[in-house]
Amino acid sequence: xxxxxxxxxxxxxxxxxxxxxxxxxxxxxxxxxxxxxxxxxxxxxxxxxxxxxxxxxxxxxxxxxxxxxxxxxxxxxxxxxxxxxxxxxxxxxxxxxxxxxxxxxxxxxxxxxxxxxxxxxxxxxxxxxxxxxxxxxxxxxxxxxxxxxxxxxxxxxxxxxxxxxxxxxxxxxxxxxxxxxxxxxxxxxxxxxxxxxxxxxxxxxxxxxxxxxxxxxxxxxxxxxxxxxxxxxxxxxxxxxxxxxxxxxxxxxxxxxxxxxxxxxxxxxxxxxxxxxxxxxxxxxxxxxxxxxxxxxxxxxxxxxxxxxxxxxxxxxxxxxxxxxxxxxxxxxxxxxxxxxxxxxxxxxxxxxxxxxxxxxxxxxxxxxxxxxxxxxxxxxxxxxxxxxxxxxxxxxxxxxxxxxxxxxxxxxxxxxxxxxxxxxxxxxxxxxxxxxxxxxxxxxxxxxxxxxxxxxxxxxxxxx
Numbered sequence: 001x002x003x004x005x006x007x008x009x010x011x012x013x014x015x016x017x018x019x020x021x022x023x024x025x026x027x028x029x030x031x032x033x034x035x036x037x038x039x040x041x042x043x044x045x046x047x048x049x050x051x052x053x054x055x056x057x058x059x060x061x062x063x064x065x066x067x068x069x070x071x072x073x074x075x076x077x078x079x080x081x082x083x084x085x086x087x088x089x090x091x092x093x094x095x096x097x098x099x100x101x102x103x104x105x106x107x108x109x110x111x112x113x114x115x116x117x118x119x120x121x122x123x124x125x126x127x128x129x130x131x132x133x134x135x136x137x138x139x140x141x142x143x144x145x146x147x148x149x150x151x152x153x154x155x156x157x158x159x160x161x162x163x164x165x166x167x168x169x170x171x172x173x174x175x176x177x178x179x180x181x182x183x184x185x186x187x188x189x190x191x192x193x194x195x196x197x198x199x200x201x202x203x204x205x206x207x208x209x210x211x212x213x214x215x216x217x218x219x220x221x222x223x224x225x226x227x228x229x230x231x232x233x234x235x236x237x238x239x240x241x242x243x244x245x246x247x248x249x250x251x252x253x254x255x256x257x258x259x260x261x262x263x264x265x266x267x268x269x270x271x272x273x274x275x276x277x278x279x280x281x282x283x284x285x286x287x288x289x290x291x292x293x294x295x296x297x298x299x300x301x302x303x304x305x306x307x308x309x310x311x312x313x314x315x316x317x318x319x320x321x322x323x324x325x326x327x328x329x330x331x332x333x334x335x336x337x338x339x340x341x342x343x344x345x346x347x348x349x350x351x352x353x354x355x356x357x358x359x360x361x362x363x364x365x366x367x368x369x370x371x372x373x374x375x376x377x378x379x380x381x382x383x384x385x386x387x388x389x390x391x392x393x394x395x396x397x398x399x400x401x402x403x404x405x406x407x408x409x410x411x412x413x414x415x416x417x418x419x420x421x422x423x424x425x426x427x428x429x430x431x432x433x434x435x436x437x438x439x440x441x442x443x444x445x446x447x448x449x450x451x452x453x454x455x456x457x458x459x460x461x462x463x464x465x
Contacts, residue, residue: 027056028205030064035209038183042201042211047231049221053200058140058158064206066159071166078311081364083328083357085111085337089315092339093347100345102128116323116335116348122152122293126344130155134342142292154292155343163340165206167296167310168239168263175284175301177261179238181208188212189237189259193246194389195220211235217249233257244269245376245386251280263288268369271303289369291351294338298366306358306365314338316366317348318357331356331368375455377406380433387455390414393431397424403447406457412436415447 024036031039043051080086090111097108102121108114122129139155172179181187187210197216203209213235215221222228233255240250241263258281264274269287277285289307290296297316298307309316317325318332326332334351355366375387387404394402399419406412412432416424421438428436441447
């Protein structure tokens with residue numbers, strides 16, 4: 001049976017996966033002796049935080065070969081990108097029309113029949129989007145609880161997840177960063193800033209067993225500030241990923257060592273925030289746009305340059321309110337068809353974000369991206385509470401979709417589809433130190449069109465030093 005995990009917000013699509021009940025041999029089939037020693041040292045580091053989870057990449061040697069072949073071949077797909085559906089997508093649509101229950105029920109015959117899909121469709125039943133002809137022996141479940149849309153449990157394949165690590169290597173090379181394996185440094189550090197968070201020490205078998213981890217920068221996660229500083233300095237990560245807000249917190253620690261690069265994701269990266277990070281670390285900052293449902297979509301490497309579509313088996317279009325494609329340069333709803341995940345191939349999936357497409361081939365990019373903004377709620381005692389902490393409570397009490405808003409006077413209203421309202425109300429009031437009104441709705445559509453904005457606060461700011 002698979003267990004729930006979540007992918008890091010800054011790098012949609014990659015987190016080594018595995019359950020706390022698995023043995024290390026099951027979590028890391030391809031980890032060598034040196035990698036196991038480094039992992040053990042990281043887990044028991046003198047200044048390490050208290051790890052709350054255990055994860056492994058589940059990759060075999062054969063998987064490594066598959067990923068290497070993929071990394072070699074996908075750039076050619078990107079180089080052929082145009083405003084028309086590619087041949088490989090048209091061919092695969094014919095197969096999916098026969099084996100995906102949702103498409104079969106709609107009577108889809110070919111690409112011309114495919115309607116757009118929303119997160120609300122997945123929320124009604126993810127199983128309807130899983131092909132019936134795919135063996136499910138390697139399914140691992142993960143939660144999607146980002147800044148917008150209904151909460152989902154998504155099936156992933158370990159190879160699909162690990163491809164994001166190979167993709168990151170390609171993106172870093174594109175900005176002149178040689179991400180070489182260095183056993184003396186942590187390869188990848190994912191940072192959050194939450195009182196409650198999945199944290200773990202792990203290893204990347206794709207990178208010779210180099211260490212990685214996910215940590216919370218929140219003071220409550222550490223014995224004291226000195227321990228936090230000592231650990232982060234000692235592991236000296238090569239690449240640091242996180243949300244725009246959390247990376248600002250990381251920069252404020254003023255550590256003596258700098259990473260090779262930073263990767264911002266999950267929410268919009270403001271130009272001043274990017275400039276501050278680049279100045280603080282003397283390193284490039286990648287702004288990676290993507291969704292848990294479809295993985296990485298596009299990456300911006302310089303402020304205002306636009307988000308270049310990443311080299312994956314994915315096709316992006318921009319549509320109007322009725323789902324019809326609009327010409328290049330015209331803004332509309334970003335819609336993604338992604339076939340990388342064999343357990344969840346999605347056709348014409350509306351992201352809920354807006355932008356316009358320009359360029360061709362490897363230069364095809366999204367301009368004017370209007371994505372998700374960082375949302376911070378203000379507690380009654382003045383604390384900043386990130387929206388992801390509200391997400392944890394909402395899912396804990398079984399809420400399937402929601403919209404939580406804080407007014408200028410601090411009042412909070414949570415509109416929820418499903419869940420145990422009274423327990424949720426008490427939990428949110430404890431978290432926010434103020435009264436919370438919980439109101440039930442009858443359908444996810446009642447939360448707004450498309451992918452509803454799940455969090456909004458009139459007091460929210462993304463501060464930049």
